[in-house]
Amino acid sequence: MSRVFLLGSGFSVAAGAPLSREVLKKIFARDSKTFEVAQLETWLDRHLFHNRSHGCQQADFEEVISRLELFEHYSEPASKDRRLLEAKVNLLLKEFISLLQPDKLRDKLSCYDSFARKLRPGDLILTFNYDLVVERALERNNLGVDYQLFLPGSPLDRESTAIRFQLRIPVIKLHGSINLVFCTRCYSVREASAGALLCNQCRNPDRSLAKESSTLRPFLIAPTLFKSYSLPDLRRIWYTAYNCLSRAQELIIIGYSLPAADILTAQLLDFAHRSCPHPQKVTVVNGPHPDLTRLQSLYIQGISNTGLAFADWANLIP
Numbered sequence: 038m039s040r041v042f043l044l045g046s047g048f049s050v051a052a053g054a055p056l057s058r059e060v061l062k063k064i065f066a067r068d069s070k071t072f073e074v075a076q077l078e079t080w081l082d083r084h085l086f087h088n089r090s091h092g093c094q095q096a097d098f099e100e101v102i103s104r105l106e107l108f109e110h111y112s113e114p115a116s117k118d119r120r121l122l123e124a125k126v127n128l129l130l131k132e133f134i135s136l137l138q139p140d141k142l143r144d145k146l147s148c149y150d151s152f153a154r155k156l157r158p159g160d161l162i163l164t165f166n167y168d169l170v171v172e173r174a175l176e177r178n179n180l181g182v183d184y185q186l187f188l189p190g191s192p193l194d195r196e197s198t199a200i201r202f203q204l205r206i207p208v209i210k211l212h213g214s215i216n217l218v219f220c221t222r223c224y225s226v227r228e229a230s231a232g233a234l235l236c237n238q239c240r241n242p243d244r245s246l247a248k249e250s251s252t253l254r255p256f257l258i259a260p261t262l263f264k265s266y267s268l269p270d271l272r273r274i275w276y277t278a279y280n281c282l283s284r285a286q287e288l289i290i291i292g293y294s295l296p297a298a299d300i301l302t303a304q305l306l307d308f309a310h311r312s313c314p315h316p317q318k319v320t321v322v323n324g325p326h327p328d329l330t331r332l333q334s335l336y337i338q339g340i341s342n343t344g345l346a347f348a349d350w351a352n353l354i355p
């Protein structure tokens with residue numbers, strides 16, 4: 038039986054990962070922030086929040102990066118404004134990535150290990166979380182992670198990973214991941230490595246690096262999926278998600294209530310459910326008082342609500 042686990046922010050809450058609406062406050066309300074970060078806040082307040090002091094601290098991080106992606110799209114390529122915008126976005130993403138580093142989270146919890154031990158061949162994980170909580174839980178329990186991307190790397194590395202893990206669980210990161218980057222020239226996605234700022238695939242025949250636009254940028258995607266127009270890997274993983282959702286026998290939704298702004302996700306879930314040739318069991322693990330209004334409108338045949346928060350469900354349910 039194939040099962041799809043759909044993970045939202047409620048999955049990583051136990052590890053201390055900030056919710057999207059808490060991220061900007063965490064970045065900008067620190068006493069220890071650098072001058073550069075303080076300037077970034079002023080810039081965001083000026084450009085997105087009508088110059089309201091600390092306006093961005095009240096905003097949702099995903100909404101802010103969606104708006105910045107649109108600005109980028111409509112700005113003149115290679116202009117001074119565009120370069121400034123890119124520098125600000127890069128700094129914001131760098132601060133965000135640093136918040137979610139494994140050493141900042143408490144992810145070695147029994148609930149994550151229990152979750153990993155429930156997994157079996159044929160299962161698939163879809164996640165909106167940018168952090169590495171689920172990957173680390175799988176690895177602690179000798180399960181490999183398969184991002185369903187073609188990640189360049191040495192064949193030897195791949196072989197040793199295949200031997201180390203007998204089972205690799207497909208983990209589709211629908212909004213990207215803090216450990217992945219993409220090249221702004223060839224658009225390939227790869228694992229981030231310390232200090233690598235330029236794409237090593239974008240070389241000319243004389244082995245020199247292509248002059249322009251071959252920088253590596255974080256593979257972090259706003260819910261508008263605006264980047265999907267340029268990133269084939271992103272389109273591919275959303276299509277894989279659709280395929281798996283439309284065939285799954287069981288869908289287990291953990292810590293995700295389908296926010297009203299996630300229109301594309303609602304369409305994905307709706308279309309996949311309608312395309313499924315057999316009845317699907319849908320289970321929700323969203324705490325004792327979940328708002329199921331939007332999910333219920335998609336799964337009219339019914340949802341089984343556990344009434345449990347993730348940590349309790351993982352530890353209690355065999």
Ligand SMILES: [Zn+2]
Nearest residue numbers: 220223236239
């Ligand atoms: Zn490249």
